[in-house]
Amino acid sequence: xxxxxxxxxxxxxxxxxxxxxxxxxxxxxxxxxxxxxxxxxxxxxxxxxxxxxxxxxxxxxxxxxxxxxxxxxxxxxxxxxxxxxxxxxxxxxxxxxxxxxxxxxxxxxxxxxxxxxxxxxxxxxxxxxxxxxxxxxxxxxxxxxxxxxxxxxxxxxxxxxxxxxxxxxxxxxxxxxxxxxxxxxxxxxxxxxxxxxxxxxxxxxxxxxxxxxxxxxxxxxxxxxxxxxxxxxxxxxxxxxxxxxxxxxxxxxxxxxxxxxxxxxxxxxxxxxxxxxxxxxxxxxxxxxxxxxxxxxxxxxx
Amino acid sequence: xxxxxxxxxxxxxxxxxxxxxxxxxxxxxxxxxxxxxxxxxxxxxxxxxxxxxxxxxxxxxxxxxxxxxxxxxxxxxxxxxxxxxxxxxxxxxxxxxxxxxxxxxxxxxxxxxxxxxxxxxxxxxxxxxxxxxxxxxxxxxxxxxxxxxxxxxxxxxxxxxxxxxxxxxxxxxxxxxxxxxxxx
Numbered sequence: 001x002x003x004x005x006x007x008x009x010x011x012x013x014x015x016x017x018x019x020x021x022x023x024x025x026x027x028x029x030x031x032x033x034x035x036x037x038x039x040x041x042x043x044x045x046x047x048x049x050x051x052x053x054x055x056x057x058x059x060x061x062x063x064x065x066x067x068x069x070x071x072x073x074x075x076x077x078x079x080x081x082x083x084x085x086x087x088x089x090x091x092x093x094x095x096x097x098x099x100x101x102x103x104x105x106x107x108x109x110x111x112x113x114x115x116x117x118x119x120x121x122x123x124x125x126x127x128x129x130x131x132x133x134x135x136x137x138x139x140x141x142x143x144x145x146x147x148x149x150x151x152x153x154x155x156x157x158x159x160x161x162x163x164x165x166x167x168x169x170x171x172x173x174x175x176x177x178x179x180x181x182x183x184x185x186x187x188x189x190x191x192x193x194x195x196x197x198x199x200x201x202x203x204x205x206x207x208x209x210x211x212x213x214x215x216x217x218x219x220x221x222x223x224x225x226x227x228x229x230x231x232x233x234x235x236x237x238x239x240x241x242x243x244x245x246x247x248x249x250x251x252x253x254x255x256x257x258x259x260x261x262x263x264x265x266x267x268x269x270x271x272x273x274x275x276x277x278x279x280x281x282x283x284x285x286x287x288x289x290x291x292x293x294x295x296x297x298x299x300x301x302x
Numbered sequence: 303x304x305x306x307x308x309x310x311x312x313x314x315x316x317x318x319x320x321x322x323x324x325x326x327x328x329x330x331x332x333x334x335x336x337x338x339x340x341x342x343x344x345x346x347x348x349x350x351x352x353x354x355x356x357x358x359x360x361x362x363x364x365x366x367x368x369x370x371x372x373x374x375x376x377x378x379x380x381x382x383x384x385x386x387x388x389x390x391x392x393x394x395x396x397x398x399x400x401x402x403x404x405x406x407x408x409x410x411x412x413x414x415x416x417x418x419x420x421x422x423x424x425x426x427x428x429x430x431x432x433x434x435x436x437x438x439x440x441x442x443x444x445x446x447x448x449x450x451x452x453x454x455x456x457x458x459x460x461x462x463x464x465x466x467x468x469x470x471x472x473x474x475x476x477x478x479x480x481x482x483x484x485x486x
Contacts, residue, residue, distance in 0.1 A: 005413060005456045006442055009449065023448035030452060031348070034459055037466060038350050045467020175399070184406055200409060200480045207373065210407060211484035277399065 004051050008033070010092045011060070015082075021072035025065070032062045049090060056085035104287050107239070108168055108186055112138070113195055114231050115246055116216055117224050122247065123254040129213035130205045131198070132177060134187070136261050139178035140249045141242075142167045142281055143270070151241060158285060166238040167245075169283040174274045176208055177262060178281070187214070195220040209258060238288060303381050305479045306472045312355040312464040319357045320471050322462045323382030324454070327364035327391045334419055334447035338362060338386070341447075345455045351465040358458060365391050372400035376407055380478050384457055385414045386450075389443075392416070393431045402435050409477040411461065411470060414441040415453055 008029045012022050036058045037046075046054050059065065060082045069079055081087050115138065119128050128134050146163035149156065158164050170180035190196040194217035201211045216224060224231075234240045253261060265271055274280045312320055326338050333341055338360045346352045361382060367375035368391070379385065392401050405414055416435075418428050425445060435441065444450045464471045 005453060005461050008456065009453065023446070023452075026449065026452040030455055030459070034348065034350050037459075045470055047467075047470075175403075181402065198410075200477045201484055202480065204484050211481055 004047060007051065007055060007089060011055070011087055011089060014087070014092055015069065015072075015074055015078055017069075017072055017074075021068075025068050025072065028064050028068050029059060032064055033059045036062075052089040055089060056087055060087055061085050104169060105186075107288065108170070109190060109195075110231070111168065111239075111242060111246065112183075112186060113190065113216070113220055113224070114243070115141075115250070116196060116214060116220075117228070118247055119250050119254055120215065122250045125254075127213035127215040129201055129203075130258060131210035131212040131214060132208075133258060133261065134214060135172075135178055135180065135183060136265055137249055137253060138168055138170065138183060139172050139180070139265070139281065140253055141246050142170070142172070142284070143268075144245050144249060145242065146281065148245075151237065158282075160282060160285060162241055162245075163282070164285045166242045167284045171279060171283045172281045174271065174276055174278055174280045177265060178271075182283075190220070191217065194218045195223065206258065236288075303475070303479060303482070305476045308472060310468070310472060312468060312471075313351060314354060317354060319353060319355050320462065320464050320475070321359050322356055322384070322458060324358055324360045324384045324386065325364040325379050325382035326360065326362045326386045327368065328362075328386070328388040328417075329365060329390065330388075331362045333386060333388075333417055333450055336447065341451060341454065345451060345458065348455060349459045349463065351463060352458075355465040356458060356463045365395070368397055368400055368404070369395070372397065372404065376404055377482055379404065380408065380412075380481055383412045383462060383474055383478075384454070385412070386454075387414060387416050389416055389418045389420070389428050389432065392435055393428065398435060405435065405441060407481070408440065409474060409481065410440065411474045412440060413457055413461070415450070416441065416443045417450060418443050418445045 008026055011029075012025050015025075017025050033055070036054070061084070066079070066082060069082060074082075115134075116128055119137070120126065128137075142163055145167040146161045149161040151162050151165055156164050168180075168183070170183045170186075172178040172180045187196060187198075191198050197215050197217040197220070198212050201213050203211075205211045231243075234243055253264070256264070271280065310318070312318055324338065324342075326333070331337065342358050342360060346358060349356065359382075361378075364375075364379055364382075364385065364387070367378055387401070392398050408414070416432060418425055420428060422445075429443065432443070442453075444453055460466055462471060
């Protein structure tokens, strides 16, 4: 899913337009776009790549747009891309959303995907719902990791136990429950790539709960079908520990009602001792220092 | 707000336009010195099918609602699919967490436009302060009135206009009805 409303603006920024020239280009391009859309038959909405192709084929090479860009002094190289309908619009978007991250971020993505898959498999539910259940359960994964110190040949510098070496890199703060903005940022990135799917719940939820349900997206289903077995038999000691804890959390807390889950977390000493909006639990501290091949292989195929 | 039938028609001969809520969050109730209605008056003649398939319905009370009760506010502000938020409402009113939560509660396709209204030398610092609120694909910033005008025009003409594709408008509308229903 992309935000098409921003396309003309992004194209103008890519062309290095600014000030009055930028504003004039925006007005002219929007006029041309509206005119060309009105000429089209049918009312099927253009979205994503279809819309970008429409811009490149019908709007950006229009002489009114080109005239304005010439007046603005656009470089000949970029001007030619407008004339040829070869403006790299998709790249402007994919740079924002592509999964081009370091190994540690990729590990968070994959383990979140695996969490959603395992949650549905182990609980028999169709989705993780309401959405803030994900915050509670991933917090519990990290919390349980922080209570144990079992990883072989590791010396801890903090009191975070296994969480110093493995687990999600999400700092949780205390709201009405545990909350990590980075967790939602990653969830949104996975949603943008159709790795996760999110939709509005039909059932009613309590005030403060987020009435969305999260399941695997189309690409997520495909990846899990191809790599699911590999992910169930991870070679990396660090990932294996993380995965075991994740599954333990699902088994122990996954079937609890949202009210029970909230009550349980809110009555925990760490939660009670933390002032509102303050840090509740630190993220994993150390980067991975050993290969995690299945994860790299999986994400390279996204 | 009522659910739309899956086969609803918006334009002629029925002339039942989609009522597109635009919610403004601003202490001065204005955008770069102009009130929202006058900005809309400049834009709407350029929206294809305006008053036939779509009408804009501006609301200026977003900030008051958020200050009163951010959780309760969601039942009203969710009905608007375009939010215009002056940057000071987020940074200086101590409502950052409330906005973050409210934005997280929006269904896909709700657009949140943050108006940075300050000298250019301050833009970078403001954008840093807005970090985490803007880290969502439906949030974007504008830094001048012409760009704001173009963004609203693009949104009304392209994204929210049933003339350009009614399925997503129906889906968004019905999602919001479900969301509000789920909270009641």
